[in-house]
Amino acid sequence: MVKLDNFVDMMTGHFNNKEQFDKMQKEGKIYPYAEHINTICNGKILNLPKNFNGKFVVEESYYETNGKRHASPHLFLITEEEEEDEIVLSSYEIPEGEDKSTFSYSSMKNVDYAELKKSEKFTPAIYHEKDGIWEGGSVSRFSPVMTFKLWEKFSDSCLEVSESMEVNGKKTFGYDEPIIYKRV
DSSP states (O other), rough: HHHHHHHHHHHEEEEEEEHHHHHHHTTTOOOOEEEEEEEOOOEEEOOOTTOOOOOEEEEEEEEETTTEEEEEEEEEEEETTTTTEEEEEEEEOOOOOTTTTTTTTOOOOEEEEGGBBBBBBSEEEEEEEEEEEEEEEEEEEEEETTEEEEEEEESSOOOEEEEEEEEEEEEEESSSSSSEEEEE
16 A cells, blocks of 8 residues: 555646746747646545545646636546556546536535446556656557557656547647646
């Protein structure tokens, strides 16, 4: 559980890429201003199994490009696979009755563990630690022609997140450089 706690401590909190965004703006590059607010929400999940060792996290992601702000909330379960010496991040559907476009930790209502549904489309991301830095990700097939790629690196100083969506092998979302979030 020490590794799980270390991983979760690094990735929870309030982060933004203001430093990177300002640099990109000065260089004339189109790049989003982005925020991540990651909050453990086990206290809002009722009837967790006895000896439950995972941490549910609400991820509130906000992206702003050309003055337009877009929210992208998620619910993740983070677990430690001690035998494999890895951390696993699984995606869950936003709970029934919640507004998927405005879901956040503060708006989240209590929900029974038995009502939570694991995402069938998202391939769990696997992370390994080396010298205090966690790195990993996954490739998910959202449909026969749509692929989502996630690669992340977490350290004490920042979160580096690289996400892309491809349809028929052509990138429809994502950036060539990872978004570098620093703790606010």
